[in-house]
Amino acid sequence: MLPTKNAKAPCLAVMGTGSDVGKSIVTTALCRIFADRGVRVAPFKAQNMSNNSGVTPEGLEMGRAQIVQAEAARVAPHVDMNPILLKPSSDVGAQVVLLGKALENSTAGEYHSRKAAFESRARRSLDRLREDYDLVIMEGAGSCAEVNLMAGDIVNLRMAKYASAPVILVADIHRGGVFAQIVGTLDCISKARQDLIAGFVINRFRGDLSLFNDGVRWIETRTGKPIFGVLPWYHHFHIEAEDSVVIEAPAKVTPKGLAHPAVAVIRTPHISNFTDFDPLSAVKGLELYFLETVQDLGAFSAVILPGSKNTRHDLDWLHRTGWTEKIVCFANDGGHVLGICGGYQMMGQSVHDPDGIEGVSGSTPGLGLLDLETVMTAPKITARTRFSWDGVCGSGYEIHMGRTDIKSGERPFRILERNGYAARQPEGSISPDGKILGTYIHGIFDPPEITDKWLEQIGLGRLKASASYGYAGRDRNYDLLAEHFIAHMDMDKISKLAEEKSS
Numbered sequence: 001m002l003p004t005k006n007a008k009a010p011c012l013a014v015m016g017t018g019s020d021v022g023k024s025i026v027t028t029a030l031c032r033i034f035a036d037r038g039v040r041v042a043p044f045k046a047q048n049m050s051n052n053s054g055v056t057p058e059g060l061e062m063g064r065a066q067i068v069q070a071e072a073a074r075v076a077p078h079v080d081m082n083p084i085l086l087k088p089s090s091d092v093g094a095q096v097v098l099l100g101k102a103l104e105n106s107t108a109g110e111y112h113s114r115k116a117a118f119e120s121r122a123r124r125s126l127d128r129l130r131e132d133y134d135l136v137i138m139e140g141a142g143s144c145a146e147v148n149l150m151a152g153d154i155v156n157l158r159m160a161k162y163a164s165a166p167v168i169l170v171a172d173i174h175r176g177g178v179f180a181q182i183v184g185t186l187d188c189i190s191k192a193r194q195d196l197i198a199g200f201v202i203n204r205f206r207g208d209l210s211l212f213n214d215g216v217r218w219i220e221t222r223t224g225k226p227i228f229g230v231l232p233w234y235h236h237f238h239i240e241a242e243d244s245v246v247i248e249a250p251a252k253v254t255p256k257g258l259a260h261p262a263v264a265v266i267r268t269p270h271i272s273n274f275t276d277f278d279p280l281s282a283v284k285g286l287e288l289y290f291l292e293t294v295q296d297l298g299a300f301s302a303v304i305l306p307g308s309k310n311t312r313h314d315l316d317w318l319h320r321t322g323w324t325e326k327i328v329c330f331a332n333d334g335g336h337v338l339g340i341c342g343g344y345q346m347m348g349q350s351v352h353d354p355d356g357i358e359g360v361s362g363s364t365p366g367l368g369l370l371d372l373e374t375v376m377t378a379p380k381i382t383a384r385t386r387f388s389w390d391g392v393c394g395s396g397y398e399i400h401m402g403r404t405d406i407k408s409g410e411r412p413f414r415i416l417e418r419n420g421y422a423a424r425q426p427e428g429s430i431s432p433d434g435k436i437l438g439t440y441i442h443g444i445f446d447p448p449e450i451t452d453k454w455l456e457q458i459g460l461g462r463l464k465a466s467a468s469y470g471y472a473g474r475d476r477n478y479d480l481l482a483e484h485f486i487a488h489m490d491m492d493k494i495s496k497l498a499e500e501k502s503s
Contacts, residue, residue, distance in 0.1 A: 008130035010498045011044075011165035013196075015140030015156055017181035021172035022203035022231070024065045025239055027139045029485035030494070031073035032478045034135055042133040043069035046122035046155040047084040047141060049094070051272035051309045052241075054442075055397040059419035060100025061085065061382045064275060068240050069137070071471070072478040080125035084118055084154075086111070089270060089310045089358060099125070102380045102401075105359075112152050119154040123162060130163075135498055138165055145188035157193045166198035166497040168228065173212075174204035182219055198497055199226040201489070206233050209488075229489035237480035238282065238468065240275045250290040253299075261460050262287040264300045266323060266343075268314035272307040273399070276340060279445040282466035283455070294322045302336040302458045303327060305343025307442065311376070311402070312353055312364040315346045324367060331369055336435045336458040339369075341400050344428070344438035348372035348404065357401055369436045370429045371407040385441060386417040387427065394447035398440050404429075413439060446470050 012030065016023045027043055034041040048063035054077070055061060062082040070077035079100035086094040089105065096103045096111060098121065111118075129136050144156035144167075160167050171181040186194050200219065205212065209230055216227050250267055265277055267290040274290075281288045289300075297303055305327075308314040318324045331337050339347040348366040353376040355361060366373075383398045389412060398418075411426030428439035434457060445451045448465035455463050467473055485491075 008127070009133050009135055011126075011130070011136045011138050011160075011163040012494070012498050013138040013140065013160040013163070013165040013167045015144040015160070015167050015169055015197075016142070017145075017169065017171045017185045018143045018175075021175075021181075022170045022201075023139050023141075024069070024241075025481070026168065026170050026201055026203070026231075026485075027137050028069050028072045028239060028478065029481050030137045031069045032482040033485065033491065034137075035073045035075075036482065040075070040132075040134040041073045042075060042078075042129045042136050043073060043081050043139065044126055044129055044136050045082050045139040045141070046126070046159050047086065047118070048082050049086040049088065049141065051087050051270065051307075052275055053085060053087065053097075053273070053399055055382050055384050055399060056100065057384065057420070058100070059383050061097050061102075061380070061399055062100060064240065064273070065139075068474075069139075071474060072481075075133075080128050083122045083125040087272070087309050090313070093359075095309070100382070102378070105357075115152045115154060119158075122154055122159070126159070126163060136163070138163065140167075143185065144169070145185040147188050150189075157189065157196055160196050161193070165196075166500075167196045168199060168201055168494070168497075169197050170201045170203055172203050173230075174206065174233070178202060179215070179219065179222075183222060186223060197225060199228050199493070201228050202230040204233050205230050226490075226493065228494055229485075231485070231488050234481075234484055237477040237484075238278065239477060239481055240278060240474075250292050252293045252295050253289050253291065258287060258299050260285050260287050261301045261463070262289060262299065263302045263304060263458075264297060265290045265304045265306055266318070266327070267292040268306065268308055268343075269317055270309040270314050270342075272309045272342065273340075273442045274306060276306065276442055276445060277304070279448075279451055279465060279469040282468055283451070283463050284466070285463050286455075286460065294326060297326050297330040297335065298333070300330075300335070301460055302338060303330055305337070305339040305346055307340050307399075308342030308346075310358050311342040311345050311374075312351050312358055312362070314342065315351060315364045315366065318346065318367070319365070328367060328369070331436060334435065337369060337437070338454070339438040340444065341398075341440050341442060344440060345374040345400075345402060345404060347429075347436065347438050348374055349407075350374075351402075352376065370431065370438055371409050372404050372429055372438075373407065374402050374404045376402045381440075383418040384420075385415060387441060388414045388416060389450060389453060392449050392453050394444065394450040396441040396443035396446065399442060400440055404440075412437065413441065 066082040085097035140156040413427040451465035
């Protein structure tokens with residue numbers, strides 16, 4: 001399995017017939033399986049487009065999916081694993097994060113015009129990983145057969161060809177049309193690129209697997225390529241989702257439909273780090289809802305304003321849609337409101353962006369729930385953070401532009417450490433009655449002790465955080481994912497793909 005002396009490590013590539021078909025899950029599974037076999041394995045995604053990001057031990061920013069995959073591989077996350085991160089801030093623009101640092105805000109056209117330079121940087125990151133590890137599992141993005149984008153695609157088949165990486169193509173049977181997904185993908189790409197695809201994984205199967213045996217034979221006969229396995233739907237473990245597509249178009253919630261205490265997260269247009277709330281979804285006896293359509297909030301125990309990649313745009317959206325009135329009314333009636341990062345900034349008196357860091361310069365009135373003001377300024381703060389809340393300690397991370405000036409009120413958190421360096425700083429803001437709380441700390445619910453404290457604060461102290469979160473819980477879930485994958489995949493065939501490339 002190991003590469004020969006002075007040779008670059010082999011690569012396997014995991015690509016998809018579309019977005020959200022399971023590429024990240026398959027990549028995560030392979031990272032854990034090969035790590036369990038004693039292989040030093042690293043994930044790699046040349047370019048990730050996501051507002052769900054995290055922070056490396058060095059204090060640099062990268063896609064959260066690759067941080068998850070690094071955890072599964074039992075190695076420290078490094079920005080070479082995701083050298084280019086695009087964080088959408090509008091329908092046509094994004095912040096470009098290069099090797100962990102915010103580089104620029106760019107339109108799609110501007111970014112594509114400089115694609116060759118970005119591709120070169122991504123290749124160098126891959127080369128470094130291949131020198132430091134025994135195997136690299138590469139993940140593609142979206143569909144690998146977008147014909148209008150293929151000439152400038154630096155993350156899918158072009159990168160696989162550069163690395164001489166056999167490609168495992170993932171298709172999602174749950175969304176229907178799995179035969180067309182696979183055959184159509186092959187039909188849209190050249191013969192040379194078809195030859196890169198070594199076989200297929202069918203994901204999210206429900207029901208009796210034997211009923212798909214004829215389908216397996218048809219695909220293998222039609223394409224001349226093997227199906228490495230069919231993955232059934234799973235419910236007994238949880239792996240963080242990469243893409244906010246999983247929370248798109250949430251349904252309106254009727255108060256009489258709430259069987260248990262419930263928490264609402266306002267699903268703003270540029271929501272970031274939505275996985276902050278995964279631990280709440282696992283609390284037994286608590287219901288978690290993402291809300292987009294304006295509705296009454298009186299039935300909820302608490303409302304959360306999440307992080308945002310474009311704080312002023314999303315704040316304008318709250319005002320324009322009528323959410324502001326509903327949120328302020330909920331707070332005035334004694335409801336508990338929590339703001340995280342961009343949501344915290346929105347809770348103040350105003351948000352100022354004099355230099356147009358997020359787009360058009362100007363100021364936007366806040367919700368007025370806390371006595372503070374925010375000015376958008378560079379550089380971006382990225383830090384792994386240890387903190388305490390009334391003596392309860394936890395860890396999370398910070399990723400934000402802007403500085404917040406607290407005019408009055410208590411500072412509930414104390415920063416103990418940032419990026420490995422001791423710190424003694426107050427953080428966040430809380431109203432005198434303790435019901436309105438804001439913080440810049442992402443991942444705040446990962447420590448069960450912090451979740452329990454917040455549940456107690458909002459009057460739900462009888463509920464307790466799940467032990468399946470935090471690092472120990474996530475690590476166990478990676479094991480369960482690997483077991484699930486091994487039970488349904490032909491790992492001998494998959495392993496031979498890498499062995500053939502390393503021989």
